[in-house]
Amino acid sequence: MTDTRPGGRAPEAFVLTGAFWVVCRNPRYLQELSARGLKVLLITPESYREVARTCMKDPDHPASLIDDIAFVDGSLDQEGSFIPGFIARARDWRRQYTVVGAYAVGETLVEPTGLLGDALGLPGPGLRATRACRSKYLQRWYLDEFGPASLVVPPGEREETALDGLAYPVVAKPATRHSSSGVVTVADAAELRDRLADYPAYETVLVEEQVQGQEYSVESLVQGGEVIFASVTRKETTESHARSFVELSHSVPNARTEEDEALLSASRRLLTTLDFRDGIAHAEWRLGADGRPYLMEIAARTPGDGLLALYQLATGRPLEPEIVRIALGEHASYPAPRRWARQVYLDHEPGTLEDVTVDWPGVSPVWVGDGGMWPELAPGGPDAPPTLRAVLVLKDKGAPLSPLTSSDDRAVTFLIDAPTPGELDELERRVRAAVTLTVGTAAGHGS
Template identity: 45%
Template sequence: MGAAAQQPAFIIFSDLSKIGPSLTELRARGLAVLAVSQRQGSAMVQKGIELLGTPGHPFADLDEVSLRDATDISGIADQASRWARQYDVRGVLVNAEVYVDAGQVVSDMLGLPNPGWRASTVCRNKLLQRRYLDQWSPTSVLVTTPAEGIADRAQAVLLAAEYDGPFPVAIKPLDRESSIGVRVVEDREALIDAVADLKAGNRLLVEERVTGREYNVDTLVSDGKPIVTLLTQKGTNEDSTEFFVELIHTTPPANLDERETALITEAQLGVVERLEFENGYAHAEYRITDDGRVVLMEIAARAPGDGCLHLYHLSTGSPIEPVLIDIAMGRPTQYPAHFRRRARQVYFEHTPGTLRDVKAEGLEGITPRWLADTTGIWPELAAVDEHAPATVHELFVIKPRGFRLERLTESSNRAVTAIFDVPADGDIDAEEARVRRAVTIETEPAAG
């Protein structure tokens, strides 16, 4: 088949559970959808793999799927080159953190728009972020254990002494994704304990514990030029635990004034410029301290997870996926910076044990949707009129019935989430309180 007759196509790197809105948009454009996803993962990932090829399921719109580990960059590049011979590949989009490296290789290899080597490389490495972006970063040191491991506590004491700053500190394993293993250490003895627990060759970033309000700060960049920067207020369980599990997202923030918004946006644009970000989604997290200092916590070269893209859609009235696809295809595009409603996603805390049931009482028209037991994919949401009353859009269960729920020490332990919105001048906190009163998670504690 000659090149002129090749079907136009698009390669997307994504968890199958989060591919829905992008899949719909790509099919509407008449593009063959070529997906790269993980071989294994969460309950949602496993359900999605099980349903591949099912008639009538959204996954039936996937033309080809390659299940590959993210570290198999050679295999992924080879698969992409074979697709490029069969199809006219118009763009590459990365929606999953683990595939940022592979996505950069593939898009560069095919001569398609991408974040750029500096942005992709630095965003994938917590230590490089601190060193390249030191102007906006907390003080930090890298602790690396010997190849033969830590012999005794005395050696752990010496390694921990490399950090000579104030306590408490945040410790971040460099060999794990997202917030896994990130926690607060209150004093030097606790830091020594954490270092002593490291395995041979492990690397641990020890850094100043920055307190203050936290935000997602997302910049869409096309051809090196920022299109729009959007902010989302974050809430974690850090006040009640030593962990940093994200439990609340609010778009737009309800606790920022114009001056603070300008300070955070200025920092983000400086970071994007320093990284020479070329095309795509710069997803960063910042804190603003009580004295007005803006501190970068981390940055990624891909769209945020959870329901954050849903929140942008609900609050602006416009889905963001078409813009991401435009950027990936090198097309001129734009996204509204005006928020017409305020949207929030909450993850519910639960009692550890076997998940038996989730109930919602008093939420009109809302019943729990057990995604990990049914479709394995997050459905698309529809924005309502800007003057509509407070609206609960969905209550999702992302673990299967009978699953063993653990403490909320990392994001993968979360099980139940709700998404709702209110008018721009509405009371989002009151709506959250109503939703929380309505939802009950029933678990059966383990014996003993």
């Protein structure tokens, strides 16, 4: 690309990174940057090449706002595998553009995005934060005081590692995956030995004592090393009836505010330990029976699932513009929640998804499938009645439904908000009764 502007200065650009569908599902990032006159650049995994090129040509698709896109090869279960290709592509762009900001929208490319920001002097979480937040065992290294007792099992040492030094049950976690992939509860050392053999030989596995207690997350906007906004999200997972940890609901904010002080205080201390500088942090915690918060893990990027939509429903304002401002070094701020919002994922029987129906006035299920765009959800006023905002079907008709062992297995979700926590709970009960999944028998499953 040749710059034709006076003075020969290369066009100003902003680099977004992450899975293509995750970026497109949050189109405000693209809209905010395009409205500022910045060139919008995207680095995404190679697997999205064909669909990304097609979507960029569609003027009605958010991807049409992307000016240039680069594809990199790698695998989430192999540490650092995306970095060589990422740096090669970023070096090309460094010659073509004046990069004024960068942000990792999803988990996939958090670490190389940190390297990009560090090299170019851009606002970002910082090298320590972006490296540690992509590795579960490095989080225990830097943040050991916040976590449960744990053991790191490196590749090649599974046979000789002593497994009897922890109190069982324990939780086994692949070090670099996300979406609860490969995370399981293990009852004793013999079972753990068998489980370790199931992971690919190159994976490092973190094993930690299982913490009994309610799960939460804390979302924090940080600018110049100072927390400018923080809020607690209450979570429910499949742990209550299975040995996996797939998230089934998020509630923003936490309705039990007496728990917030300990969680918010621990998150602030954690961010200081990581020297977290600029961006958004998503820290997952469990509150033990002793009242102590135990860190499960922390991410240096936007929270996943529908949490961005929940924050907009709860506060009346989107988070994305403030995240962009932080990444550009501009003053940012965000209001406290004024309503209670919740996202619920419905469990299902194994089989084939045949249909989803909703018995609710004015609401029909929206089939978003693999890579579909979520509808825009307009927030209500502080005193607006309890409202069902959307029912989303995350799989295509005819898709196989398997037991919930990772976030990718979930099929149907709905989003609701209300002026009080009690009204939110009642609304959830009513919506659950109104949504019906029709599941056919698949090969290998009985009737």
